[in-house]
Amino acid sequence: MKILIDMQGVQTESRFRGIGRYCLAVTRAFVERCRGLHEMTLLFNASLDGIDEAIEATAVDRERVRRRAVGPVRNTSFDNRANDARRNAAERVFTHALDVEGPDVVWLGSVVEGFLDDAIVPHALPDAFTVATLYDLIPLHDADYLGQARFRDWYMNRLGVLQRSDLLLAISEWVRSDAIDRLGVDPDRIVAIGAGVDPRFSPPVEGIDHKSILHERFGIQRPFVMYNGGFDKRKNVLALIEAYASLPEALRVGHTLVIVGRVDALARERFTDTLLARQLRPDEVVFTGFVSDEDLVHLYQACALFVFPSEREGFGLAPLEAMACGAPTLVNNATSLPEVVGNPEALFDACQPGAMAARIEAVLTDASLARRLRDSGLDRASHFTWRAVAARALTAIESRAAGVGRRRSDGQLQSPPSLPLYRIDASNVAATLPVVRQWPGSVFWSGALPDVGPSSADERFRLGGYAALGSLGAPSDWLTLLEAAAVGVVHTKGLSEEALQVRLETLRRNHPLARQLAAEQAMATSIAPSLSDDDLARVADALVRATPARHTRWLVDVTHIAAKDLGTGVHRVVRSILREWLLHPPEGVEVAPIAFVEGRFHHAHAYACQLIGVSVEGKLPDDVVAITGNEVYVGLDWAMESLPSSSQLLRTWRRAGVSMHFIVHDVLPVTMPDAFHPQSRERFTGWMNTIASLGDVLHCVSQTTATEVTTWLSEHKAGRTPAVSRFELGAETGAEQQPGELDEILGMAMSARPSLLMVGTVEPRKGHEQVLDAVELLWESGADLNLVIVGHRGWLVNDLVERLQQHGEKSKRLFWLDAADDQTLETVYELSTVLVAASRGEGYGLPLIEAAQRGKPVIARSLPVFREVAGDYPSYFNTESASGLATHIARWLVDRPRPGSHPAWRSWKESAASLRQAMENHQ
């Protein structure tokens, strides 16, 4: 079955309370239970928080569940009547999002949200078998809760959703009975699934000094009676304080009452009044405020007694947690609490004066009673596991949902949209297609196909992306375009009028676009006139994006290279891989270069066309990038300047289901900090932090870099860390590059004597100074050779640049080409004798491979990354001294050893395939 779970219960303020914890725990256990059995999707509300945490918490063995996000359509909370139109629209969008993928089961995790926040419920019962969790009906027990008219309306609206649902999952037997009594729910439609306790709530283990921990954190020095929970009236905490105050003085002297939980100022005022009235000393009652789960476990484990006096509870998670930690536990004999503790000895009647105090006194003075309560509590708690809850939920769903199918779409949908019907043939297809796009309807196609296919750039692009721009279309492409734009295309040949009508009706009921149009039509008259332009724009956008795109799209961030190609090694990688992907996109994938401009990502059509060498007449469709959740973001370039601004938007994409892949070319600013400006180091660290928190996978260009990234993550990142993978870079063989013209002097010099070539940006780590020192020594000793440096001027090299510019051998035997194009570099490679790779740190070492591909030998520093990518091909040196390097070069020039063996090097086509494979492995 396809099961869709609405996760809003873990997104609102409820996530800090019992409902959120319940919703998350049961979802996690359910996902685990359903793995391999059913197809699960989590649906979030993009207007709300808590998505990141829920994604990680529901991952099983690091494998994240498929997720989608609907919206955002904000300002929909029920408390504000100005939100009514927006909320109505959002509820219709939400219903569409629940229906559009045709799930078999929709599980509404918590419908009691959305009064003060932007959580929403479906406007009508979803098509799928609908399940809802029922936490309690406590507001129906106490008129005070429903005093405010707006709140009452909201609560009744939510009860309506519960009553219409096909199956209710109650969190206790008491809640189930209560729902049958008060709502008249059919007993067959409601099942008690109970609740569980997290394994971290466990009895104390030896070696933990609770005494000092609790003294240090909360100032607790004596054995204590504990309460944990909320502070609204029904929680009955004042009665507990009163009961504690009525204990014998001798007993109180040896104990403390510890009240755990965030107390608001109003409740605190009430408690202070009671403490004064009952003459309790300040040290007799400790209010801890909010405590972490870790501290809560310590408190449960160390308390002498846990008391829970609540008058009404849907379940009572706190006493269960206390019992699981081995605390003797007493609860009020009311609502669901007796079924949680399962022991008459653990009950008192809070309505009976003195009963609570008497029971507390009994436990504190009778060690054997305390032991019995502890033992029975531990035994009872062991039966409450989330795994068992998930199993009960799944059994209930499977037994009732199987065979139900999608009821309303199979003939019960009351009003399919009234859509235009287009009769199209070869003569009018080109003219009618734009109208179909604007006003979609069903198409009856008759006759033969046109003689030629669509030829405009716009249509070619829609058919096959950038790769299709340069090709001629086939006549059948017209049908492909119609299929994408219309609510189905029916070929009329051989079909009776009656058969055509049946096909038409089926399309209007089931086609995803028909469903979207039905929602649009419902809103057009009743809601749209009440919405501002921007609000309606958000509704339209949310509605369209609720339908996942047909194809996966890889959104490749080219913000920087599209603005300026720096000609660096990184940009060469970006260009080469992207070109391959654009010309030969992976099957079923649309590759779309995008650029971040003025706060949004736009399609980088101009750059993409220029990269693959096609010119386009007319406009290509779409400018702003819209996310449906079926996308992959690829940070192929560094994007170090734009990422600080774009990361906020990317975070919303990630929450909407976009998987995030970043390519790491090196981590040199971290491993070689002295070779970079402090500002660059800081920016790089910021970039690493961002991709570590955003990324699902970091793809490294070498194993060396992958190891360094893994080390960095383990040292700097707590919690979730992205996966780290490695892919192979490619290199040009040189065959595809035409040699260029060389400066006459340089050409003559390189023809006259051996030439050492250095390729790469002139920056401190590249080792230019050591090589220049070594060559100077060789010149002094009478050796006749050139040193040719090809590379832009980098940073922190003022002295070196001055030395190069003032050098006596400049333009004689020393040459620096700081703006050489690819053709010039090709000629320099051709005329050079050997490449010298003296860098002290690299992410990969592309020049080594490029030189080797052109048959040039290489002298390289002995770096692990060079050995990884070039094997035994180079002649390695391992010295920091100029004389040592000079000796190595001199010996090499005399011996001219044959290069050794090397790993198989890849073409850019293979490299692009390698990265594609790495990405697909992690989806």
Place this chain on the structure above:
Amino acid sequence: MSSVFRRAIRNLLHFLERYPALKRVIVNLIYRFPALDATLRTVAHRVAHPEAVLDVDVTSLSEASRRAYERMRAGPRS
């Protein structure tokens, strides 16, 4: 909304959080004036959700969203 105004509103909301009894009195009073209540709640929502600036607006829609927007604005097609 200007940042100064946003900060002032945020400070006011924080102040009221510290005095819940006062907050309740004010909320109950404002509740009697529905239009004022709605306006203030809308402003408070905007202050609490600065991330809303990332949402699309009518000038930044994709092609498909713009078409849906235009259809809904135009109403049913006769």
